[in-house]
Amino acid sequence: MMLALEMYRSPAKYLAAKAVGGRIPGVLTGPAAPLRLVTINEPKAEREGWARIRPILSGICGSDLGMVTGSTKLYFSAVVSMPFVPGHEIVGELLDDCEDLPKGTRVVMDSVLTCAARGVEPCEGCVSGNTNRCDRITVGHVAPGLQTGFCRDTGGGWGNLVVAHRSQLYAVPDGMSDERAVLVEPLAGAVHAALRAKVQPGQSVLVSGAGAVGLFTTLALRELTQAGRITVVAKHAKQRELARAFGASDVVAPDEVFRGVRRSTGAFRLKQDFSGGEFLLGGVDVAVDAVGSKNSIDTVLRVTKAGGRVVLSGMPASGADLSPVWFRELEVTGTYASAREEPNGRPAFETALELAGRAPLDGIVGARYPLYRWREALDHAHSAGRLGTVKVAFDVRAS
Amino acid sequence: MARPGFVLEVDDRTPPLIVHNGEGFLLERFPLGTRVVYPPEALPAVRDVDEAIQNALLNPIESEPLPELLRPGMRLTIAFDDISLPLPPMKKPDIRQRVIEAVLELAAQAGVDDVELISANALHRRLTPNELRDIVGERVFRSFFPDGKLYNFDAEDRDNLTHLGQTRHGEDVEISKRAAESDLLVYVNVNLVAMDGGHKSTSIGLASYKSLKHHHNSQTMIHSRSFMDHKASKMHHSAWRMGEVLTEHVKVFQIETTLSNDIFGGPIEFLQKREWEWSLKDQASMLGTKRALAAAPAKVRHKIFTDVRANYGLTGVNAGAIEPVHEKTLEMVHRQHLVEVQGQADVGVIGVPYLGPYNVNSVMNPILAACMGMGYHFNSYRGNPIVRKDGALILYHPVPYEFSQLHHPSYVDFFEEVLAESTDPATIEAKFEKQYAEDPWYIHLYRTSYAYHGVHPFYMWYWISHCLDHCGDVVWVGANRKTVERMGFRSASTLQDALEMVSHSVGRSPSITYLHNPPHLIADVR
Numbered sequence: 001m002m003l004a005l006e007m008y009r010s011p012a013k014y015l016a017a018k019a020v021g022g023r024i025p026g027v028l029t030g031p032a033a034p035l036r037l038v039t040i041n042e043p044k045a046e047r048e049g050w051a052r053i054r055p056i057l058s059g060i061c062g063s064d065l066g067m068v069t070g071s072t073k074l075y076f077s078a079v080v081s082m083p084f085v086p087g088h089e090i091v092g093e094l095l096d097d098c099e100d101l102p103k104g105t106r107v108v109m110d111s112v113l114t115c116a117a118r119g120v121e122p123c124e125g126c127v128s129g130n131t132n133r134c135d136r137i138t139v140g141h142v143a144p145g146l147q148t149g150f151c152r153d154t155g156g157g158w159g160n161l162v163v164a165h166r167s168q169l170y171a172v173p174d175g176m177s178d179e180r181a182v183l184v185e186p187l188a189g190a191v192h193a194a195l196r197a198k199v200q201p202g203q204s205v206l207v208s209g210a211g212a213v214g215l216f217t218t219l220a221l222r223e224l225t226q227a228g229r230i231t232v233v234a235k236h237a238k239q240r241e242l243a244r245a246f247g248a249s250d251v252v253a254p255d256e257v258f259r260g261v262r263r264s265t266g267a268f269r270l271k272q273d274f275s276g277g278e279f280l281l282g283g284v285d286v287a288v289d290a291v292g293s294k295n296s297i298d299t300v301l302r303v304t305k306a307g308g309r310v311v312l313s314g315m316p317a318s319g320a321d322l323s324p325v326w327f328r329e330l331e332v333t334g335t336y337a338s339a340r341e342e343p344n345g346r347p348a349f350e351t352a353l354e355l356a357g358r359a360p361l362d363g364i365v366g367a368r369y370p371l372y373r374w375r376e377a378l379d380h381a382h383s384a385g386r387l388g389t390v391k392v393a394f395d396v397r398a399s
Numbered sequence: 400m401a402r403p404g405f406v407l408e409v410d411d412r413t414p415p416l417i418v419h420n421g422e423g424f425l426l427e428r429f430p431l432g433t434r435v436v437y438p439p440e441a442l443p444a445v446r447d448v449d450e451a452i453q454n455a456l457l458n459p460i461e462s463e464p465l466p467e468l469l470r471p472g473m474r475l476t477i478a479f480d481d482i483s484l485p486l487p488p489m490k491k492p493d494i495r496q497r498v499i500e501a502v503l504e505l506a507a508q509a510g511v512d513d514v515e516l517i518s519a520n521a522l523h524r525r526l527t528p529n530e531l532r533d534i535v536g537e538r539v540f541r542s543f544f545p546d547g548k549l550y551n552f553d554a555e556d557r558d559n560l561t562h563l564g565q566t567r568h569g570e571d572v573e574i575s576k577r578a579a580e581s582d583l584l585v586y587v588n589v590n591l592v593a594m595d596g597g598h599k600s601t602s603i604g605l606a607s608y609k610s611l612k613h614h615h616n617s618q619t620m621i622h623s624r625s626f627m628d629h630k631a632s633k634m635h636h637s638a639w640r641m642g643e644v645l646t647e648h649v650k651v652f653q654i655e656t657t658l659s660n661d662i663f664g665g666p667i668e669f670l671q672k673r674e675w676e677w678s679l680k681d682q683a684s685m686l687g688t689k690r691a692l693a694a695a696p697a698k699v700r701h702k703i704f705t706d707v708r709a710n711y712g713l714t715g716v717n718a719g720a721i722e723p724v725h726e727k728t729l730e731m732v733h734r735q736h737l738v739e740v741q742g743q744a745d746v747g748v749i750g751v752p753y754l755g756p757y758n759v760n761s762v763m764n765p766i767l768a769a770c771m772g773m774g775y776h777f778n779s780y781r782g783n784p785i786v787r788k789d790g791a792l793i794l795y796h797p798v799p800y801e802f803s804q805l806h807h808p809s810y811v812d813f814f815e816e817v818l819a820e821s822t823d824p825a826t827i828e829a830k831f832e833k834q835y836a837e838d839p840w841y842i843h844l845y846r847t848s849y850a851y852h853g854v855h856p857f858y859m860w861y862w863i864s865h866c867l868d869h870c871g872d873v874v875w876v877g878a879n880r881k882t883v884e885r886m887g888f889r890s891a892s893t894l895q896d897a898l899e900m901v902s903h904s905v906g907r908s909p910s911i912t913y914l915h916n917p918p919h920l921i922a923d924v925r
Contacts (some may be wrong), residue, residue, distance in 0.1 A: 263816060331505065
């Protein structure tokens with residue numbers, strides 16, 4: 001038996017969380033949340049290539065919060081299996097030998113449950129190395145679930161035990177702290193986003209949002225591409241400071257995006273009738289939305305130059321105005337998780353592990369909570385930007 | 400006979416004094432011993448304006464009479480000062496209208512039919528058709544505007560600029576092609592303060608950025624002492640050199656007019672008077688106005704002030720060759736504005752009014768407020784500033800966070816972006832000026848909308864560089880704390896607090912000089 005936070009099916013609580021979740025954090029983690037701390041059976045690692053892992057730190061991701069607050073789209077309901085233990089940003093210790101990785105190895109996990117993990121014939125995505133595009137995430141010998149942390153059978157990082165397939169695991173180098181290692185999964189996502197952005201040398205980039213996704217994407221863009229000016233939209237003081245440390249050339253407040261991008265790119269700024277909404281003729285070559293809100297997506301679409309590229313990195317909301325996509329012939333692309341074979345020919349996790357080793361990431365994990373203080377942890381994560389924190393994590397061993 | 404300027408020493412019988420404070424005013428009780436510099440009263444106006452104009456045109460200084468310069472088939476261009484002068488705008492008819500009508504009449508008599516009129520706005524915003532009409536009058540407007548013969552100068556219209564050459568200091572002289580290729584360029588000036596007129600009219604008013612950048616820069620501005628004395632101002636030295644080049648190519652007939660200090664009339668006439676001489680009616684007007692302004696919504700207050708039109712009397716009109724005409728002009732302007740002040744003070748106090756050259760029919764944004772207080776009023780001296788070196792300057796203005804996106808789009812960016820990085824004029828000049836000057840959006844708005852050129856906020860900031868260099872402390876009374884902080888200054892709630900804040904540099908019993916303007920004055924500090 002193990003202690004774990006469990007997400008369970010409760011339409012009433014889902015609706016309640018959807019109604020108030022994003023606005024009143026205290027309520028979302030109270031009685032309204034479809035989440036509970038329970039003692040449950042440990043997941044089993046009975047098939048070849050699978051092993052048990054004892055999580056050390058497990059991060060709280062924006063997608064986890066979206067789920068708890070009911071802002072995740074019902075689209076995803078078909079690719080999860082209830083009840084499940086959330087948590088996919090994990091650094092943990094192997095409790096079993098796992099092929100070439102001996103018991104006791106510290107590992108991080110690519111959470112996507114691909115064909116290899118499910119024991120099925122590889123799909124087109126997995127064959128090509130685009131494992132994050134796997135089409136078999138609902139079949140095989142594991143219950144449906146797009147990732148560990150959304151699957152009934154594997155457990156998740158917000159519990160005392162999780163099982164994983166060898167194809168998901170990467171050994172953490174000696175000397176790398178747990179606090180850095182737990183950031184490898186989101187860093188891998190950022191590596192993937194930065195490479196998907198296909199930034200050409202000298203091109204201007206806008207990153208909307210300076211939470212963990214936005215900051216890490218900024219870092220990855222600066223490290224892995226020859227981007228020219230990178231403008232980051234940051235709301236809070238600490239975010240502004242970190243954005244600069246991670247390679248932003250300019251940092252603008254959300255209400256200054258049009259002004260800042262217009263200035264830095266020499267674009268023309270127009271105001272539409274009635275609503276007062278603005279847009280640019282000209283703008284950045286590439287924009288990355290790392291928020292997912294309607295406002296943020298609207299903004300990146302409106303400040304990207306004609307023929308430019310918009311990368312949706314945050315889980316998108318509905319209702320964005322797609323007129324600029326049509327009118328400015330924008331290329332809109334999504335980025336989800338990370339791939340086994342990125343455009344640079346390497347798994348994103350390998351690149352992320354290198355970044356985690358050398359980037360200025362000290363203090364990025366700004367708070368650690370035991371599982372039984374999950375309400376405070378989620379409240380903190382929900383207000384992380386305002387509180388000057390980038391990443392909140394569960395200290396699973398302390399639970 | 401008008402009374403000259405006057406310096407009052409505040410004693411225990413001195414009543415509270417009016418201090419201009421944006422769109423309103425305060426009654427401030429100054430510390431005992433404060434010296435208050437009052438402007439001279441309005442000089443008597445010329446009785447027959449049309450006769451004075453005719454006389455100037457027919458009997459010019461060091462030039463043939465205007466009729467002798469006009470001939471059929473010639474190309475005549477009349478350039479005139481834009482809306483930045485006079486302040487406040489004058490009641491109709493504008494003096495420029497009367498001069499232009501007189502010139503056009505002579506031109507018509509001489510059979511000149513190729514005439515164009517240009518508002519010499521340099522990098523200032525274009526004037527709207529109504530604003531042009533207010534300056535030149537209905538008759539001239541209707542005759543020339545519909546045919547495109549009355550228009551704003553466009554410093555970004557590359558096809559219509561002419562590079563006349565360089566001065567001996569390597570400064571480019573690039574001006575309006577029409578003006579440069581005219582057989583005669585008549586310039587119609589309004590000289591409200593001694594900074595205007597002379598070679599500044601043509602070589603600045605009709606010039607492009609390529610030309611202007613040679614003197615509108617931080618180094619020149621910091622060494623221009625004072626702007627009110629063209630012989631001591633590096634900016635003027637440069638303009639004069641350019642003027643020499645310009646006049647080698649173009650025959651210029653300069654017409655300069657000078658105005659009296661008669662600004663505030665009607666219910667706000669008390670603003671013209673010295674407080675202890677207020678009649679009961681003045682006191683009642685003052686109290687009524689003060690309360691009404693305090694109670695009025697911001698929009699109403701703004702409208703009240705933007706509607707103010709000054710009475711101004713014409714005190715002189717001179718025409719002919721630029722330099723001798725300007726000498727005459729300066730003589731008259733100084734007679735109207737100079738007030739002798741003995742010695743500098745530890746602290747200077749200035750009330751910044753609601754209006755400056757660059758917010759006519761618009762709003763005074765924080766940069767313009769700084770420019771008015773620290774650029775214009777601080778520099779309103781001859782000889783030495785009223786404040787000693789490293790002394791303190793205390794300014795009154797609410798400095799709200801308020802910008803006109805129509806008129807000042809680049810100012811918003813300058814405030815948010817440039818000043819966030821540095822407030823040092825030389826630093827921002829090196830890092831940002833070119834970007835702003837060449838920004839295609841600002842250029843587009845300058846050419847097609849009613850926006851000041853992208854580089855204009857830089858010029859406003861350079862304008863204050865002498866004050867920044869000279870004063871140890873600058874404190875704004877009653878100002879928005881955030882806006883003045885962004886500009887590198889401090890804000891105090893009251894004069895007493897401001898004096899407390901500057902006491903570390905000027906002591907607890909500093910000497911204080913309060914410039915009681917407007918009406919305009921120039922402190923002749925000996």
